[in-house]
Amino acid sequence: MSVLRIGHINIRVLDMDAAVGHYTNVLGMEKVHEDENGNVYLKGWDEWDKYSVILSQADKAGMDHIAYKVSSDAALDEFKTKIADYGLAVEEEAAGVLPFVGRTLRFSLPSGHVMRLYAEKELVGTAVGNTNPDPWPDGLKGAGVHWLDHALLMCELNPEAGINNVAASTQFMIDVLGFYLVEQVLVGPEGNIQAATWLSCTNTPHDIAFVGGPVSGLHHAAFFLDSWDDVLKAADVMAKRKVKIDVTPQRHGITRGYTIYFFDPSGNRNETFAGLGYLAQPDRPVITWTEDQLGRGIFYHTGELVESFTSVYT
Ligand SMILES: [Fe+2]
Structure with a gap:
């Protein structure tokens, strides 16, 4: 049993029309469904399952839940036992509670973020199909993102109070869901406080990341592009559309x-992210960034942390 990959993220938005305009025209996703409650479902052109983003109207921005796809239906039963044995409450939801998705497990990470696991989501195929596919489809809008790549979740970190939900959620992902640690930031006088982690269940450097902050929240949802040129073009799209x-x-x-x-438009941070970086492997030694080099870890060229980057999130 294993976790295959990130499946979708459910983002809370304040103005649905503005949000749909952003995710379709700027990111270039396709609206594939709207349910009876007004939730909107979107898909990247290179994704084969039905959707990877759900937008939900709310009074407060942020993340409703994040979902990962597991290897089989039987894996859900095994994960349910492991999550319960770890001491976390886990609830099983029937197929269809999430549209086009089979039964799910719903639980909260130690950091409080709601996570769902599922094994089945309706298969619709990529925009270029599976037979003699072109490298990209005609008619892409905006940045033309390929897929939802990862999310970075803010976790409460208050060493004086003995709270480190970065470490707690990281350990859960490793011990229960089978992720492995790829990179980490260690801070504090002894350099032993795990203040940020990047974890993988595939071969990309991160399928989820956790960073410490005053309160739990969503730092960003990231969408994949091929190359540096695509990142530059995405910035052009954003400038044209006054993002x-x-x-x-x-x-x-x-x-x-x-x-x-x-x-x-609701203030949720997005990222367009390109480049594999490197091939992550479970036995690759963990990369550690020290507190004095954290700025260069985040923004390599300037080496300086942007104030809003660590203080503003939803
Ligand atoms: Fe990211």
């Missing part, structure tokens, strides 16, 4: 990825 950019095209020290950070 609020948080950080212009840059390279990360951590993961080596190429990046832009920007905000959806």
